[in-house]
Amino acid sequence: MTEAIKDNINEKEDILKKVHQFKKKSQAKAVWTRYKRNKLGMFGLIVFCLMAVVVLSADIYLDYEEQAIAQNISERFQFPSGEHILGTDQYGRDVLARIIYGGRISMFVGMATICVSLSMGAIIGASAAYYGGKIDNILMRIMDIFLAIPNMLMAITLVAAFGSSLLNLILAMGISNIPRMSRIVRSAVLNVKGQEYVEAAMACGTSDARIIFRHILPNAMGPILVQATQTVARTVITVSSLSFIGLGISEPTPEWGAMLSEAKSQLRYYPYLAITPGIAIVMMVMSLTLVGDGLRDALDPRLKN
Amino acid sequence: MSEKLLEIKNLHVMYRTDDDDIYALNGVNISVEKGKTLGLVGETGAGKTTTALSIMRLLPDRVGAVKQGEIIFEGKNLLNVDNEEMRSIRGNDISMIFQDPMTSLNPIHTVGQQIGEVIKLHNIHLDNKDIELKIDEMMEMVGIPADRKTEYPHQFSGGMKQRIVIAMALACNPKLLLADEPTTALDVTIQAQVLQMMGDLKEKFNTSMILITHDLGVVAQICDSVAIMYAGEVIEIGTIEDIFEADVHHPYTIGLFGSIPDMTKKTYRLNPIDGLMPDPAIVPPGCRFADRCPKCMEVCEKISPENFIKNTHQIKCHLFTEKAKNATGN
Amino acid sequence: MTVPMIQTKNLKKYFATKKGELHAVDGVNLTINSGETLGVVGESGCGKSTLGRVILKLLEPTEGEVLYEGNDISKYSRKQMKNMRKEMQIIFQDPFASLNPRMTVSEIIAEPIKVCKTITNDNEILEKVFDLMNTVGLAERFVNTYPHELDGGRRQRIGVARALALDPKFIVCDEPVSALDVSIQAQILNLMMDLQDNMGLTYMFITHDLSVVKHISDNIAVMYLGQCVELAKTDELFENPAHPYTEALLEAIPIPSLKYRKKLNIIRGEVTSPINPKPGCRFAPRCPKVMPECSQASPELTEISPGHFVSCYIYMNGHYQTKGEKHENISANKS
Numbered sequence: 022m023t024e025a026i027k028d029n030i031n032e033k034e035d036i037l038k039k040v041h042q043f044k045k046k047s048q049a050k051a052v053w054t055r056y057k058r059n060k061l062g063m064f065g066l067i068v069f070c071l072m073a074v075v076v077l078s079a080d081i082y083l084d085y086e087e088q089a090i091a092q093n094i095s096e097r098f099q100f101p102s103g104e105h106i107l108g109t110d111q112y113g114r115d116v117l118a119r120i121i122y123g124g125r126i127s128m129f130v131g132m133a134t135i136c137v138s139l140s141m142g143a144i145i146g147a148s149a150a151y152y153g154g155k156i157d158n159i160l161m162r163i164m165d166i167f168l169a170i171p172n173m174l175m176a177i178t179l180v181a182a183f184g185s186s187l188l189n190l191i192l193a194m195g196i197s198n199i200p201r202m203s204r205i206v207r208s209a210v211l212n213v214k215g216q217e218y219v220e221a222a223m224a225c226g227t228s229d230a231r232i233i234f235r236h237i238l239p240n241a242m243g244p245i246l247v248q249a250t251q252t253v254a255r256t257v258i259t260v261s262s263l264s265f266i267g268l269g270i271s272e273p274t275p276e277w278g279a280m281l282s283e284a285k286s287q288l289r290y291y292p293y294l295a296i297t298p299g300i301a302i303v304m305m306v307m308s309l310t311l312v313g314d315g316l317r318d319a320l321d322p323r324l325k326n
Numbered sequence: 327m328s329e330k331l332l333e334i335k336n337l338h339v340m341y342r343t344d345d346d347d348i349y350a351l352n353g354v355n356i357s358v359e360k361g362k363t364l365g366l367v368g369e370t371g372a373g374k375t376t377t378a379l380s381i382m383r384l385l386p387d388r389v390g391a392v393k394q395g396e397i398i399f400e401g402k403n404l405l406n407v408d409n410e411e412m413r414s415i416r417g418n419d420i421s422m423i424f425q426d427p428m429t430s431l432n433p434i435h436t437v438g439q440q441i442g443e444v445i446k447l448h449n450i451h452l453d454n455k456d457i458e459l460k461i462d463e464m465m466e467m468v469g470i471p472a473d474r475k476t477e478y479p480h481q482f483s484g485g486m487k488q489r490i491v492i493a494m495a496l497a498c499n500p501k502l503l504l505a506d507e508p509t510t511a512l513d514v515t516i517q518a519q520v521l522q523m524m525g526d527l528k529e530k531f532n533t534s535m536i537l538i539t540h541d542l543g544v545v546a547q548i549c550d551s552v553a554i555m556y557a558g559e560v561i562e563i564g565t566i567e568d569i570f571e572a573d574v575h576h577p578y579t580i581g582l583f584g585s586i587p588d589m590t591k592k593t594y595r596l597n598p599i600d601g602l603m604p605d606p607a608i609v610p611p612g613c614r615f616a617d618r619c620p621k622c623m624e625v626c627e628k629i630s631p632e633n634f635i636k637n638t639h640q641i642k643c644h645l646f647t648e649k650a651k652n653a654t655g656n
Numbered sequence: 657m658t659v660p661m662i663q664t665k666n667l668k669k670y671f672a673t674k675k676g677e678l679h680a681v682d683g684v685n686l687t688i689n690s691g692e693t694l695g696v697v698g699e700s701g702c703g704k705s706t707l708g709r710v711i712l713k714l715l716e717p718t719e720g721e722v723l724y725e726g727n728d729i730s731k732y733s734r735k736q737m738k739n740m741r742k743e744m745q746i747i748f749q750d751p752f753a754s755l756n757p758r759m760t761v762s763e764i765i766a767e768p769i770k771v772c773k774t775i776t777n778d779n780e781i782l783e784k785v786f787d788l789m790n791t792v793g794l795a796e797r798f799v800n801t802y803p804h805e806l807d808g809g810r811r812q813r814i815g816v817a818r819a820l821a822l823d824p825k826f827i828v829c830d831e832p833v834s835a836l837d838v839s840i841q842a843q844i845l846n847l848m849m850d851l852q853d854n855m856g857l858t859y860m861f862i863t864h865d866l867s868v869v870k871h872i873s874d875n876i877a878v879m880y881l882g883q884c885v886e887l888a889k890t891d892e893l894f895e896n897p898a899h900p901y902t903e904a905l906l907e908a909i910p911i912p913s914l915k916y917r918k919k920l921n922i923i924r925g926e927v928t929s930p931i932n933p934k935p936g937c938r939f940a941p942r943c944p945k946v947m948p949e950c951s952q953a954s955p956e957l958t959e960i961s962p963g964h965f966v967s968c969y970i971y972m973n974g975h976y977q978t979k980g981e982k983h984e985n986i987s988a989n990k991s
Contacts, residue, residue, distance in 0.1 A: 048758065048802065216753050216754075217748045217749075217750060217753045217754035218753065218754050218755055218756040220709075220714060220746075220748070220754075221746065221748065221754055221815075221818065222756075222767070222771075223714055224712060224714060224741060224744075224745060224746045225741055225745075225767070225768040225771045225772060225822065226734075226737065226738035226741035226771060226772060227767075227771045228771075231771065235767075236756055239756075239758040240756065240757065240758055369837035369838065369839060369840075370808075370837050483926050483927075485926060486926070513699035513700055513864065513927070514699065514864065514866070514905060514908045514909055515699065515904055515905065515908045515922070515923055516699075516926060517908065517910075518907070518908035518910070518922045519922050519924070521910070522922055540837065540838060541910065541912075542912035543909065543910030543911050543912045544910045545912070546910060546911065546912045546913060546914055547910045566914065567914065570912070570913060570914045571914060581839060582838060582839065583912065584842070585838040585839045585841065585842035586838060586842075586867060586912060587845075587867040587868055587870060587871030588867075589866070589867050589870060589894075589909065589911055595846050595849065596842040596845055596846055596871070597842070598839050598840075598841075598842030598843045598846065599839045600843075602807060602809065602840075603807075
């Protein structure tokens with residue numbers, strides 16, 4: 022008896038060994054190898070990562086209250102120097118510190134927006150494409166109506182209606198991006214849905230949810246990811262624009278658009294106050310766009326050579 | 327023996343990709359006589375299309391390159407003529423038909439315009455009225471009513487599109503027609519129509535043709551001679567009778583025939599060739615078919631075989647050269 | 657008489673298109689007996705793939721019945737169908753499109769087992785996967801590779817292994833070898849025939865290639881524009897083709913032998929549109945033997961000799977002695 026059990030155990034171990042012996046080549050690795058070849062994409066990724074590291078670790082080397090918020094009128098309008106690398110603004114706050122903390126807001130809003138719009142967009146787009154027919158028609162027509170309202174206008178209306186808090190801003194941005202996201206998801210899913218492996222899954226009686234999440238979405242991820250990075254980039258701009266016209270993040274919280282807005286009155290005498298947050302916005306948006314382009318090429322195996 | 331229109335000597339072609347160097351052709355020797363049809367047979371990756379593209383000098387830029395060899399067309403080495411001259415040879419003297427007719431038709435022009443375009447390019451002296459007449463003539467010739475010339479490609483069926491492509495290819499009376507799997511995408515009844523039409527037109531214009539296909543049935547129908555390719559080499563070449571009726575064959579040819587279900591008798595199981603096409607990135611010292619060959623000998627893995635020649639029939643295999651050696655030795 | 661594995665009764669599948677109703681499958685009556693192979697031949701657009709999918713209920717039939725071992729599955733609910741799916745599977749034409757590119761070979765083969773929960777223990781599933789890979793002749797070292805790293809022949813073996821994972825009785829093979837090179841095609845055909853001998857599988861083999869279908873089938877159904885125009889035992893069909901379309905089809909195959917090199921009798925014209933078809937025989941516009949009655953009503957499938965059914969007026973109205981009556985369900989198992 023014990024012999025038999027032992028044999029059984031050995032057999033099982035053998036099978037596990039067999040499987041592990043032939044290592045999986047990760048697909049993420051293959052995408053990464055292809056991504057690495059794209060110089061512009063790599064440049065964008067490095068810039069973005071540097072900015073992310075600087076911004077996220079800000080609390081280690083900066084004091085938010087002291088350097089970004091507290092006013093120090095005696096030190097106002099100082100030109101860049103050793104003490105204040107990018108100078109100080111009209112309330113004597115360190116511009117560099119404010120830009121770094123402003124980056125936090127931009128990144129946070131960007132990421133939160135994509136979470137809202139992607140999750141909603143994925144559900145709406147995937148069900149529209151998978152079920153088709155009436156459901157598709159109704160959902161897409163609703164999205165069309167939303168799409169007819171410009172992004173910015175929609176965000177302004179929502180913020181104006183519910184007040185300008187961070188949460189409202191995120192909701193406004195997220196909701197206004199849902200229609201575009203759901204269209205992208207829909208077309209990506211439609212593409213994959215016609216493939217024979219989906220039919221093969223149906224032939225085994227696979228449930229709809231399993232077909233969508235295991236067979237369709239992983240294969241539709243490429244265009245969706247690309248769109249997501251670009252949405253983040255666009256959101257950064259929109260948030261800055263909203264803040265610029267006074268509807269986004271309000272004083273004293275540092276935000277790039279708000280900083281630009283403040284600096285515009287001093288443009289003639291202290292141009293660096295406007296230039297530096299401008300550069301920050303450009304760097305963030307450009308790096309994300311480059312990452313998006315790089316991802317698009319890396320995820321599409323047809324563009325391999 | 328009639329005159330040779332095209333002769334390819336020891337052609338080597340290589341593709342350079344990011345990962346590997348692909349040896350697509352490794353010393354191909356074929357020739358086409360005037361007014362005759364050569365069938366180029368082989369499986370995916372054998373180098374059939376590469377051969378045709380080399381003749382047209384249309385190998386993909388930067389990636390593909392002719393490493394060695396000559397392509398002699400009417401006494402001229404096509405690899406040495408300048409681009410201007412090559413352009414006039416393409417179309418005037420040599421035309422090509424592709425497997426998918428849609429790739430050679432422009433969806434936004436009517437078929438009449440497209441045929442006319444080709445005629446205009448090669449007959450500058452013709453005025454518009456003559457060109458219109460010529461278009462009608464070409465369309466009728468391939469069996470499509472001339473009044474359909476104002477329609478767009480998508481309004482035609484696959485078989486008709488392929489006829490139009492053939493009309494375009496023949497519009498300037500080429501001396502050599504390269505047909506790359508012209509009927510593979512078509513249904514059998516349509517394939518039969520197109521093949522018959524091609525055969526008739528070939529006779530009418532006395533055009534030579536290289537027919538690239540994987541279908542031995544098609545070859546048996548319309549070819550005069552056959553070259554069988556494997557992994558970038560011609561492993562057997564001869565007249566149609568040599569390939570279909572002679573007693574001796576390359577083991578690969580035997581495997582190829584064994585893989586097709588025979589319509590004329592009942593077979594229990596097919597006799598396919600085991601294994602797969604070799605990796606084109608590696609050139610072994612010996613015969614490229616050695617590891618799949620049921621009659622592989624020691625010498626096969628070491629030395630690349632010479633051609634065994636018997637009249638018009640050539641087989642690139644040690645089986646026969648060794649035998650011949652032994653025979654002369656005795 | 658035993659209950660046939662698959663039987664279709666007046667099966668119809670229409671698709672609504674902008675131009676009108678597309679009659680993809682139009683009143684097909686077929687019978688497939690257990691352990692046999694029915695070959696379904698026809699040119700592109702004749703509805704052969706749709707027929708296979710309607711039988712598997714991947715598409716809902718517009719009208720008619722599909723009997724699986726005597727039970728009408730066309731009215732089954734999704735839940736009832738889920739149990740049936742274990743017994744009927746499909747192998748696809750394109751070994752590139754039919755395998756999920758984000759899943760490894762073992763995941764692909766194990767997927768049906770996990771979905772139907774025929775085995776729940778992970779180790780036993782793996783054991784089964786290795787078993788299946790051995791059965792279809794896939795080396796074990798491919799267990800964790802992705803399909804795009806393999807060639808067409810090996811991919812098609814994965815497709816076969818996946819279809820076998822649930823131990824089905826009936827498999828629809830939709831052009832399983834058309835995308836493969838001849839030498840690989842022969843390997844897969846041999847594999848499928850071996851599997852049939854060893855496991856007693858029943859195949860419905862859909863293809864446009866008559867030489868392949870002759871090799872593998874016991875019975876052959878010839879389809880033209882959604883209708884079955886001739887049904888017979890394989891040898892009978894090739895020796896005595898009755899329907900003018902079958903004759904034309906046989907005539908058109910290029911045979912790799914010089915003995916058959918001749919001026920062919922080729923049928924003219926092309927397949928007409930299956931959208932809103934006119935009454936009458938669908939083949940009439942191309943038929944060399946067309947008669948006045950051909951354009952009035954569709955001919956019925958008629959038995960002209962035991963087990964040989966043709967739908968053509970030549971064999972109906974006194975031109976030919978009718979040996980059978982009208983048949984709703986046709987059994988080819990008369991021997």
